Amino acid sequence: MGFDLQWLLLGLPLTFALGWLASRFDLRQWRREQKDSPKAYYKGLNLLLNEQHDKAIDAFIEAVQQDPDTSDLHFALGNLFRRRGEFERAVRVHEHLLQRADLPRSERDRAQHALAQDFMKAGLFDRAESAYLALDGTAFDTEARLALLTLHERSRDWRAAVEVAAKLENRGIGSFASRIAHYWCEIALEADIKQQTTDADTALQRARDAAPQAARPLVLAGERAVRRGDHAEVLSVWGVLMVTHPNAFNLVASDYAASALAAGDGPAALERLRELYRRTPSMDLLDAIALLDPAPEHQRERLLAHLRSHPTLSAAKALITQPDAASFTPVETQTLGDAIGRAAQPLHRYRCAACGFEAKLYFWQCPGCLNWDSYPPQRLEDL
Numbered sequence: 001m002g003f004d005l006q007w008l009l010l011g012l013p014l015t016f017a018l019g020w021l022a023s024r025f026d027l028r029q030w031r032r033e034q035k036d037s038p039k040a041y042y043k044g045l046n047l048l049l050n051e052q053h054d055k056a057i058d059a060f061i062e063a064v065q066q067d068p069d070t071s072d073l074h075f076a077l078g079n080l081f082r083r084r085g086e087f088e089r090a091v092r093v094h095e096h097l098l099q100r101a102d103l104p105r106s107e108r109d110r111a112q113h114a115l116a117q118d119f120m121k122a123g124l125f126d127r128a129e130s131a132y133l134a135l136d137g138t139a140f141d142t143e144a145r146l147a148l149l150t151l152h153e154r155s156r157d158w159r160a161a162v163e164v165a166a167k168l169e170n171r172g173i174g175s176f177a178s179r180i181a182h183y184w185c186e187i188a189l190e191a192d193i194k195q196q197t198t199d200a201d202t203a204l205q206r207a208r209d210a211a212p213q214a215a216r217p218l219v220l221a222g223e224r225a226v227r228r229g230d231h232a233e234v235l236s237v238w239g240v241l242m243v244t245h246p247n248a249f250n251l252v253a254s255d256y257a258a259s260a261l262a263a264g265d266g267p268a269a270l271e272r273l274r275e276l277y278r279r280t281p282s283m284d285l286l287d288a289i290a291l292l293d294p295a296p297e298h299q300r301e302r303l304l305a306h307l308r309s310h311p312t313l314s315a316a317k318a319l320i321t322q323p324d325a326a327s328f329t330p331v332e333t334q335t336l337g338d339a340i341g342r343a344a345q346p347l348h349r350y351r352c353a354a355c356g357f358e359a360k361l362y363f364w365q366c367p368g369c370l371n372w373d374s375y376p377p378q379r380l381e382d383l
Contacts, residue, residue, distance in 0.1 A: 074093055074094075074096070074097050074111075075097075075110065075111075075114060077093055078090045078093035078094045078097075078114055078118070079114065081093060082114075082117065082118055082121055085121075087118050087119075087121055087122035088122075090114075090118045091115065091118045091119070091122075094111050094114045094115040094118060095115065097111040098111050098112065098115065106139070109135065109138040109139060109140055110140075112131060112134055112135055112138075112140075113135060113140040113143065113144065115131050116128055116131030116132045116134075116135065116144065116147065117147075119131055120147060120151065125151055125154070125155055128147075128151060129148065129151060132144040132145075132147055132148050132151070133148075142168070142171070142173060145164055145167060145168050145173075146168070146173075148160075148164050149161055149164045149165055149168070149179075150370070152164060153365075153370060154370075156186070158183040158184075158186045158187045158190075159183075159187065161179075161183045162180055162183045162184065165179055165180050165183070166180065177210050177211040177214075178211050178214055178372060178373060179372055180207075180210040180211070181207040181208070181210045181211035181214045181216065181217055182207075182214075182216060182364055182365065182372050182373075183207075184203045184204065184206045184207035184210060184217075185203070185204070185207045185216050185217060185220050185364070187199075187203040188200045188201075188203035188204040188207065188220060189220070191203055192224065200224070204217060204220060204221055204224070207220075208221075213244060215241060215244070215245040215248040215377075216364050218237055218238065218240055218241040218244075218245070219238075219241065219248065219251060219252055221233075221237045222234050222237045222238045222241070222252060222255070222256075223252070223255075225237060226255055226259060229262075231259040231260075231262045231263035232263055234255070234256065234259040234263075235256070235259060235260060235263060235265060235269070238252055238255075238256045238259075239272070242256075242272065242276055245377075246276055246279065246280045247280060247376070247377045247378060248377040249276065250282050250284040250285065250377055250378060250382075251284075251362055251377050253273070253284045253285050253287070253288035254284070254287055254288045254291060256269070256273075256288060257269060257273065257288040257289070257291040257292050258291060260292065261291065261292065266292050267292075269292060270289065270292040270293055273285060273288055273289050273292065274289065277289065281306060281309070281310060282378060282382045283306070283312065283314050283315060283318070283379075283381075283382065284382075286299075286302055286303070286306060286315075286318075289302065290302075296322055296323050299318075299322065300319065300322050303315055303318050303319040303322070304319065307319060310382070312344075312347070312381040312382070313340050313344030313347060313381065314344050314347070314348070314381055316340055317337050317340040317341055317344060320337060320340070321334075321337045344381065346380070347379065347380045347381035348360065348379055348380075348381070349379060349380055350362050350363070350375045350376070350377075350378075350379060350380070351375070351376075351380055351383075352366040352368060352369065352371070352374045352375055353374050353375070353376060354366060354369050354371045354374040355368045355369035355371070355374075356368075357369065358380075359375075362375060362377060363375055
């Protein structure tokens with residue numbers, strides 16, 4: 001039985017017509033999906049801008065379901081989960097992206113960085129460290145190392161922080177000398193607690209080598225000398241601090257005066273403190289001067305002069321509680337002193353210049369914003 005070419009001629013147009021109809025159907029479906037996907041995406045953005053986070057998440061999930069291959073939608077959804085504190089869901093989104101074999105290298109690095117941020121926000125520092133280390137040599141290398149530095153500070157892994165800070169400085173990111181000095185000071189304090197004197201000496205020397213002009217290594221060196229009873233060393237080290245960091249010297253002024261008395265250097269130390277007070281007056285220096293010159297009439301004169309130029313509650317309280325304050329009865333003096341003392345308490349604090357966190361004790365690193373050297377070494381009333 002021969003093949004009839006007539007059927008072939010009739011079949012070709014039919015096949016073409018069916019193919020054309022199928023393509024039109026697929027094209028319309030594709031266009032509809034593309035049209036619906038941006039609509040859901042923009043809906044999510046609008047809800048996000050209106051701070052309707054729950055509805056925004058639902059809109060982004062819908063957009064991802066309609067267009068599962070678009071990585072930007074996944075990033076938007078994952079970042080939104082992180083902002084909402086739903087770290088587990090954020091991790092799942094970013095891990096899903098990393099599992100995709102078709103993801104470009106740049107997008108893979110971006111997903112790895114987002115995953116590291118998820119772990120960091122969730123407090124999973126071990127996993128965050130591993131995720132950040134995986135970004136070595138990528139476009140996120142610098143951001144990852146800065147995040148690692150913050151991570152090591154939070155976990156108080158000071159030696160690792162020294163290593164990361166040194167690498168950042170070697171790459172020209174900026175100067176980290178002051179922070180490195182703080183890290184070595186923290187290492188020295190930990191060694192002192194463990195009574196590892198040699199390790200503490202080495203760490204403190206490295207702090208001074210890292211930042212020769214930094215105040216904290218000098219403060220710490222003097223405090224260690226005080227504990228050893230080496231008052232000559234105290235006067236030597238804090239004498240340098242007095243010259244290079246007169247404001248920071250307020251932190252140790254009274255201890256300096258006590259060491260001067262113990263070393264028999266009271267008159268010379270008194271002159272040095274008076275000269276420093278003339279340049280940078282403060283109540284801390286007045287208290288130190290009073291230790292070296294305790295005569296009530298002299299202290300009264302000093303307080304009156306200070307109160308005229310710096311009318312603070314602390315100076316007022318010190319003045320009215322002087323032994324020769326004859327204009328008040330002892331009961332009245334005590335009452336006035338207590339009242340002014342309570343009113344002055346809020347001004348006896350140190351305030352972080354970066355975030356405003358206030359504390360009665362001086363911190364080299366702010367407990368609020370974690371910035372180093374952000375506390376002026378003067379109490380609020382002396383600023």
